[in-house]
Amino acid sequence: xxxxxxxxLANVGIPSLLLDVVPTTLxxxxxxxxxxxxxxxxxxxxxxxxxxxxxxxxxxxxYTPQAAELITPGNMEDHLPRLAEADWVIEAVTEQxxxxxxxxxxxxxxxxxxxxxxxxxxxxxxxxLSAALPADLQRRFLGTHFFNPPRYIKLLEVIPGPHTEAxxxxxxxxxxxxxLGKGVVRAKDTPNFIANRIGIYALLCAMKVMLDxxxxxxxxxxLTGPADWPSGQRHxxxxxxxxxxxPAARDPEYPxxxxx
Numbered sequence: 001x002x003x004x005x006x007x008x009l010a011n012v013g014i015p016s017l018l019l020d021v022v023p024t025t026l027x028x029x030x031x032x033x034x035x036x037x038x039x040x041x042x043x044x045x046x047x048x049x050x051x052x053x054x055x056x057x058x059x060x061x062x063y064t065p066q067a068a069e070l071i072t073p074g075n076m077e078d079h080l081p082r083l084a085e086a087d088w089v090i091e092a093v094t095e096q097x098x099x100x101x102x103x104x105x106x107x108x109x110x111x112x113x114x115x116x117x118x119x120x121x122x123x124x125x126x127x128x129l130s131a132a133l134p135a136d137l138q139r140r141f142l143g144t145h146f147f148n149p150p151r152y153i154k155l156l157e158v159i160p161g162p163h164t165e166a167x168x169x170x171x172x173x174x175x176x177x178x179x180l181g182k183g184v185v186r187a188k189d190t191p192n193f194i195a196n197r198i199g200i201y202a203l204l205c206a207m208k209v210m211l212d213x214x215x216x217x218x219x220x221x222x223l224t225g226p227a228d229w230p231s232g233q234r235h236x237x238x239x240x241x242x243x244x245x246x247p248a249a250r251d252p253e254y255p256x257x258x259x260x
Contacts (some may be wrong), residue, residue: 002090013070018074020050022037088172120143126162127142139163145187157193
């Protein structure tokens with residue numbers, strides 16, 4: 001997800017430094033090239049691969065392939081001092097509190113005194129994440145939940161922490177709207193924030209209808225239609241069919257894929 005966010009920043013002309021962990025083993029190709037674990041090409045491999053995946057993504061993550069040149073690949077050991085150049089640092093590592101707090105402990109000493117730090121978590125406690133930071137950085141920390149793929153999904157959830165300064169929240173929201181073209185919603189620091197709470201509820205409701213009425217997978221697909229790309233969401237049908245009647249895939253009132 002970090003490379004997708006970096007791609008969206010590049011689309012509006014913002015350069016970024018994309019950092020990932022240092023690999024612990026060589027690939028067969030790297031071995032054939034005579035590279036070692038100390039070779040920069042190896043140490044930056046995961047970040048470079050992230051950029052390549054973004055370049056190959058369909059639909060395209062970049063406005064143009066040339067925009068990828070605005071992203072500099074690096075790693076979490078050699079390039080931490082370069083974080084001092086950043087105005088906004090976005091953490092997008094795996095959704096585990098322990099992993100994220102470990103990353104914060106590593107990067108915090110390198111951040112500029114005015115830099116904003118945010119997490120792309122989709123539902124972890126912002127208060128718990130904030131607690132791992134120095135007091136002065138807690139005032140500049142918040143959640144910024146981009147949805148994948150960020151170029152196409154307009155929504156951005158902004159989640160203040162318990163100590164986030166109001167000016168920081170206002171700036172991030174305004175910047176996201178004006179520069180990144182986002183539709184911003186400010187969420188409370190509750191598990192899964194807004195979108196995932198609603199989405200999971202809708203998903204479980206659909207599963208309950210399926211189980212209660214004995215629908216098969218194919219019948220649910222006929223009711224809800226094909227998944228929409230890029231949002232990946234299905235149209236949730238409120239039409240309930242009872243008894244022995246089967247969902248009609250060609251029902252003119254509810255054609256496949258139509259919003260209901």
